[in-house]
Amino acid sequence: MSALARAAGYRQVRVGPLSLCVRPRAAAAAMVVLILIAGGAAFALATGSLPIPLDRVLAAILARDVPPDVAHVVTGVRLPRVVLALLAGAMLGLSGAALQALTRNGLADPGLVGIKEGASLAVLALILAAPALGPGWRLPVGMAGGLAVALVVVLVARDLSGVRFVLVGIGVSWLLASALLVFITTADINDVETALVWLAGSLHAAEWTLIPALALWGVLGAVLLFATARAADAMLLGDAAATGLGVRLRLTGALGLAAPVLMTAAAVSCVGSLGFVGLIAPHMARLVIGGGQAAVLAASGLLGAALVLLADTAGRLAFAPLQIPAGIVMTLAGVPLFLFLLWRRRDQI
Numbered sequence: 001m002s003a004l005a006r007a008a009g010y011r012q013v014r015v016g017p018l019s020l021c022v023r024p025r026a027a028a029a030a031m032v033v034l035i036l037i038a039g040g041a042a043f044a045l046a047t048g049s050l051p052i053p054l055d056r057v058l059a060a061i062l063a064r065d066v067p068p069d070v071a072h073v074v075t076g077v078r079l080p081r082v083v084l085a086l087l088a089g090a091m092l093g094l095s096g097a098a099l100q101a102l103t104r105n106g107l108a109d110p111g112l113v114g115i116k117e118g119a120s121l122a123v124l125a126l127i128l129a130a131p132a133l134g135p136g137w138r139l140p141v142g143m144a145g146g147l148a149v150a151l152v153v154v155l156v157a158r159d160l161s162g163v164r165f166v167l168v169g170i171g172v173s174w175l176l177a178s179a180l181l182v183f184i185t186t187a188d189i190n191d192v193e194t195a196l197v198w199l200a201g202s203l204h205a206a207e208w209t210l211i212p213a214l215a216l217w218g219v220l221g222a223v224l225l226f227a228t229a230r231a232a233d234a235m236l237l238g239d240a241a242a243t244g245l246g247v248r249l250r251l252t253g254a255l256g257l258a259a260p261v262l263m264t265a266a267a268v269s270c271v272g273s274l275g276f277v278g279l280i281a282p283h284m285a286r287l288v289i290g291g292g293q294a295a296v297l298a299a300s301g302l303l304g305a306a307l308v309l310l311a312d313t314a315g316r317l318a319f320a321p322l323q324i325p326a327g328i329v330m331t332l333a334g335v336p337l338f339l340f341l342l343w344r345r346r347d348q349i
Helices: 003-007 024-046 054-061 068-103 115-129 135-157 163-186 189-199 208-227 229-235 239-244 249-271 277-288 293-317 326-344
Strands: 011-015 018-022
Touching: 024 054, 024 068, 024 293, 054 068, 068 208, 068 229, 068 249, 068 277, 068 293, 115 135, 115 163, 115 189, 115 249, 135 163, 135 208, 135 249, 163 189, 208 229, 208 249, 208 293, 229 239, 229 249, 229 293, 239 249, 277 293, 277 326, 293 326
Parallel strands: none
Antiparallel strands: 011 018
């Protein structure tokens, strides 16, 4: 290992014939986040209107002999909610990190380029126009809406890495938000109530039928992003330098946009509009773990999952039996947290 790599904090770890360069500080930080996620998941499964000891929670998950009501609460209500929160949070965190790298703008976010609003509008139209269709239809419809908005933004901006892309995305986002407000102010009160609960970003309707497809798109998007992580690092040096290093700019840019668009639209289709996750998680990742794009992606996914799980658990328990949607909790906590992160990184932004 070179002296430069050692000075950057890397250490060489050998496992038999394999050799891997790791940063002990980053590995320790990631382990702490994983432990916090595991602890938060266990707490969420055990607490609620029916407190359940952890040994019974584990027995219910393993299909051991537990009362039917306990098994239903754990495996039918709380466990899908926890899994959905972790999946959606990880996907939004990965999407935010990818968009910030693609646009070279630390303020880029799935919500700022209209993806969330496009998916939200499409799913809301489905819920109100065809209520007989099951929740399984929300994911393909929401993904179609998010992808359509992203294509419009790309066609108008004609550039993925400039400020124009973000500005056009913000304009389209405001336009779609205005369309949602027009609907809310003119629709029937029952439809408005349904829309507001869903738009707030709530996981109260979590069910197992949503999870396989969401997990599939999450894995596919993550594979694409990690496969192009080294090219994304090179693109941060500028188009000319990246081209000189052999990066195929159009292909990398297309994959770097398609993956977060599809993951964001899929997550929003299942849990509603969760704000600030894709914006905050990458900044936290760079502050806590740092490193190249692959490390930032991994940390953003973990931190996004932790943030959504924490927000949902707090909203579910803070004013029980009243449940506050996770999106509202995330917004209330996200603004001061984001301001703090900006202040900590004031010399780097």
